[in-house]
Amino acid sequence: MISVRNLSKTYSATSSSAAFRAVDQVSFDVADGEFFTLVGPSGCGKTTTLRCIAGLEKPDAGSITLGSTVVLSDRLYVSADRRDVGMVFQSYAVWPHMTVYDNAAFPLTVGRTKLRPPEVKERVMRTLALVGLEGVAERKPTQLSGGQQQRLSLARALVHQPKCLLFDEPLSNLDAKLRERMRAELRSIQRALGFTALYVTHDQIEALSLSDGIAVMHQGRIIQQGSPREIYFSPANRRIAEFIGASNLVSGTIIAGDTGTDDVAVRTGLGDLRCSGTGHRAAAGEEVFVSLRPEDVRFTDAFTSEVNTFMATVETVTFGGASTELHVRAGESGVPMRLQVSSRRIVAEGDTVMLGIRCQDCRILPADMDAAWPPPRIEES
Amino acid sequence: MTLVVAGPASPSSPPTLPPPERRRMSSGLTRSVMVATVLVVLCYLVLGPLALLFITSVRTPEFLPFDPGATWTWESYGTVLTNPHLYELLWNTLSIGAGSMIVAFVLSVILAWLVERTNIPLPNVAAVLIILGMGLPGFISGISWTVLANPTNGLLNELLNAIPGIDAERGPLNVFSRTGFIFVQGINFVPATFLLVAAAFRAMDVRMEEAATMSGAGTWLTLRRITLPVLAPALIGAFIYMFITVVESFDIPLTIGLRADIRVLSSEVYLNLHPAVGFPDYSMASVHGVILLIVGIAPLWYYNRVLKRADQYATIGSRSGQRKRIDLGRLKWVAGGFVGLYVLLSLILPALVMAWTSIQPFYALPNAESLGRTTFEAYGQILSSPGFYDALRNTAILALLAPLLVMTLALFTSWIVVRSTSRGRTLMDALAFMPHVIPTPVLALALLLIYLSLPIPIYGTVWILVIAIMTRYIGLSTRLMNAGVTSVQRELEEAALVSGATAFTTMRRIILPLVLPSYINGFVMVALLAVQQLAMPLILASSSNTVLSTLVWGRWVSGDTGPATALGVIVLAISMFIAVIGRRLGGLRD
Known part of the structure; x- marks a missing residue:
């Protein structure tokens, strides 16, 4: 489903900082329906990699394929609004001036394929029900709790039924108990709907509990890739052994x-x-x-x-x-x-x-x- | 009053760019088109006029730069620089500038300290009244002080002379003097400097003063040895920053300076263009303009290079919540009285004087007799003259259309600057801020030159004034919109993008609704400044682009005191109305 080859991105030196290789020759594949996690400490390049796949960052080199569509190569660059992915942000990024309904409906009212209002309504309400927000459709996000805002963010990403969803540390702003519950819900929704998920987190417990496959990143490179069990029981070196578990x-x-x-x-x-x-x-x-x-x-x-x-x-x-x-x-x-x-x-x-x-x-x-x-x-x- | 409000950026320094974000939004095609368009518009608005200013200064005197027969020559520079009159001009500009700044700052510091830190009665009302002083146009203030304190028959002088023991032939007060000039101009700057100083007070960490109290220092000692020294860097920064505002100030030099025969660079530019005899000398005006530009920018450049490095942000510590106000005891009534006296002198008295003069057929002190002669004839005359409605229409265009255009341009500029790649953004931001440091009369002159030279037929129309307003205030507008756009989390835009919205749709449905408060705030502020502008409409004046301010000026110099002051009252009312709306909408704050 997602195929990344030799992705690289370097931030050039400025007057106040040296050049910085954020992503260094990163390659990995995510299969259809797989829940794949990029995990690593802050600054390891996992978020930059995710944003390159989303189209929010332009890498210096590499290629990215989503499904059968090449979205990035030497000759091609598809902008974020034309990639068929959904994204859930760390800070939820729900729009405060629109209602819950309007937030969730937004992707269906912009872009190339717009739906007609009755279809929109049906789709939106169904998605809101999936995340348990159908009762608050007319509220403004500022009237929602953190967990509810997160669900709204998820609903918005799901509503146009993308094949692939990107998650940028979505649970890190929630408190511990809520985080556990959302983790379980996320996983069950993903299993039920069958979309491919690319998840980024610095929390190794999240990585281990949610994923089918994990890539551990450090200083812009993938240092080990495998199933959660492989990573946990057979870390390749001390860094991974200290980070995971x-x-x-x-x-x-x-x-x-x-x-x-x-x-x-x-x-x-x-x-x-x-x-x-x-x-x-x-x-x-x-x-x-x-x-x-x-x-x-x-x-x-x-x-x-x-x-x-x-x-x-x-x-x-x-x-x-x-x-x-x-x-x-x-x-x-x-x-x-x-x-x-x-x-x-x-x-x-x-x-x-x-x-x-x-x-x-x-x-x-x-x-x-x-x-x-x-x-x-x-x-x- | 020509004024500048620093905007929501730090009160003590010229507004700085938000630091470049490490992550930037990727560009698409619409984005590039938008960027290119904004760049072209900014260059056209800003660089064109500037270039022409410099060119004209080295062209034949009394010729337009592209007239046939004009040649390249340093003649005008020679004439100006060898004329000892220049040094008198420079001295006047600098000394009166410094003087009025000192007056403004001393008053502002006292007022800000009283309002922010002590328990004077009704501090919030006081703050509002002081800031509402921004609704008083500079030329109105100049006119009313002329009526109040001219040595021949000023109202205050008549009153003072009635006191036994005082009997002067001229005076005792003479507004047409260096002192008068400095006093009136200083008072006019207080609202803007008050905003800056009050903000600095508020940003100061109160714990510094508390530490002084715990160490045993009393109120006055703390003020003298802790508060003021800690604030000093911020105040000096604000002082230097306001220097441009002072140097470019035009209203008082015209209404008072000319009659007092005290000439400064800004009024000199005007006189070069409207000489008593002969033709306008564009070349000489440009030379004076260039000199004025240098005078205005030099301290700012010095500040940026030298002072800012010394980082005076020791004052911007953590902001504490509750602030205990200093108890002045019974002195608080005296202090309150002082504030009241200030508001009276700066705002109420001029307004009353204008109103009084407008309802009198001829000039007289208020007494039973003159009260009986009250007439609204002047108003009748004004309201029935077609010139008034033309001026009103033109002013409306300036107050409604110009802010709309400039705020929209600022919105796009800020969006690009705040979110975009590091090289283009600095250039764009610098371009947008440049007009701010160009003294207003110089800017007006530059626009005059460019539109006289280009085959674009807007010279003499109201549209040249619209462009003038836009150019002048693009700097202020982008400061405000920068803050507004920065406050919109980047992820809100990215979420829209990933959901499939193009850059334009994102701007329309996400950014615009969220920055609307800043937009409206800027709109009102530009509208207020546009209505009060005298320098630009006057320098660019023609018979068909009169606005209310130039109409007042025209009547006043013709000696039609009644109609002039009646118009003045109308302008004052409109201006105060906008200022009040602005305040209600949450604007006109630091």
Whole structure:
């Protein structure tokens, strides 16, 4: 549905700032009906990429195809008002001087294909009903809550039934509870209507929960692309491991690397750990990091070959309801770690505990934060 | 009164461009056409006249620049620069300019401090009355002060002479003096400077004064050692900025300066074009115009280059909410009285004097006898003369059509400038702002020259006045519209675009409704300024483009005191009406 090739955009230097490569050779594909997310910290280029696809920014190079239409290439540039996409903005961008109805009806009353009034009314009311706003059609947006304004923004984007919808961090202005609810609604509407969604966010939880596919961006480039599970369980490097989910990153040296097997021994401050391989030729003596997710580290009293175990002293205990967060000092070197454990077991500060993590949950990552190792295969269990 | 209101931008500096947004709207074809059109119109309005001004200054004296027989020559520059009269002109322009600015600022600072910071009675009413002073045209003020304080038979002088102990042959007050000139002009500038100064007061962080109080300083000490020094940079900035307004000011130099034989550059331009004997000397007028232009711009250039860097925005701190007003105790009645006296002198007295003179068959002090002679004959005469209705019609065109055209042009210009690519926008914005720094008489002269030289038949018609108004106020209009357009979130436009609307439709259905308040505010302000204009209609005058201001002037210099003041009352009424509407619509604020 969406095909982006070698998209690049550089902001030229001004008197007050240096030249800035906002988007750097970005390529990706979004299939029909897929929910695809661009995720990354502020300034990574995700929003610029989205706006290039919308036609609100003109990139320096690259090509974009929407469906069967080329909207951007060396020779062609289709302006935003002629691209068949809908867009939901971060600040909703609903027009304060028009009613809810007029806001939603606007796309049907401008542009090349205008509908006749009875058709417009039918379509608008149907779309408003879809987002739950049919009762407030005559109100002005200033009389709506944030969540309602967001729905209006969505309705407006949907009303001319585009094949593809673009979302620019639409939920970031909502409070936490509302955000959760809207997330679920968004997903179900997308599934029901079947449009292709390209979603931009800096919130990795949103990315993981909403998407069929994710592209992680950093400094204008895509640094990893895959399904949510792939990204979460097999981050390609430290940057992604730190950004997506939380991670304890322990530095170490490879004792015995083995290309081909999934079994690599690493000497770390926690002791010698057996870690799952990476498919990368890990040479003995190589400096690496081992990623241990907080929720994968558990209390254990068994010594088995499948589990790495080590001792730890509890520093702080933070009860969080469903789970408890522990800050511990682990191994002989007292490596600081963050754990997410069940709240059922009561632990006190100062306790010494024995912890274990399955070998296959210990991921080796390159020492270089931004290295581009190919992502390892996933082990599901 | 020729005045300038800085507009909603920072009160202490020339309005600056909003910083270029990193993200810009992509261009389409309609957009490019729009941009090109606006650029062409701006160039035509602004650069053409300026170019002709400079050209004419180096052409043969008394010739139009493109007349057959005209040659390139520095003769006019030579004549002017070697004439010691020039240095007298410069000295007058600068000294009277500085003097009236000082008067205006001292008064404004006192009034603004009283109104903003103390507990004088009815501060809001006071503020409104002071600002409504903008509804008083400068030439009306000049005329009424002539009646009030001319040394021969001024009303105030007659009153003063009636006091035992004072018996002067001439005076004691003489408005036809340097002091009188400075006084009247200074008072006229107070409303505009008051707006700037009051805004600076309001923007100042009150915590600075509170810190002084906590350290033990009393009211006067705080004022003297904290408030005023902190405000000083903002005030100096406003001072320099208003300097152009002063230097170009025309109404008082004409109504009072000429009779006092005190000549300044602006009235000199007029005299070159309307000499007592002989033909208009366009070349010499242009030379004086160029000199006036330099005099006006120099401080501004200095300010931009040097002072602004020193960033005086220490005063623009966070704005605090509640402000405790200083309690003046019983002095508050004195202070209130002072404000009242100011309003009386600056607004009420001139209006009353105009009205009184207009209903008297000949000049006399108000007393029982003269009250009995009251007659509305002057009004009858005015209202039955065809010239009046022509002037009224022309003024209506200036007050309704010109603002419409200039605000619409400003809307498109601002939209392009605020939303667009960085190179074109700075040029466009500079073009739009340029007329603002050109003294009004110089601008009028430049327009005169260009339309006498071009084969476009609008010289002598009301349309040249429309163009003059447009050119003069495009700067102000774009300041206002810049602020208006900036306040419309970019995403509101983008949402329209992505929904399928073209640039034009977006302008029509999204932007225009949302910037309508700024548009209307600007409309009213330009209308007010247009009605009060004397310099441009006078310099561009012909028998068929009289407006009310030039009609008043014409009658006044012919000695028809009655009809002149009757007309003056009518103009004053119209002007105040517009000012009040403007205030109600939320305009005429800082």
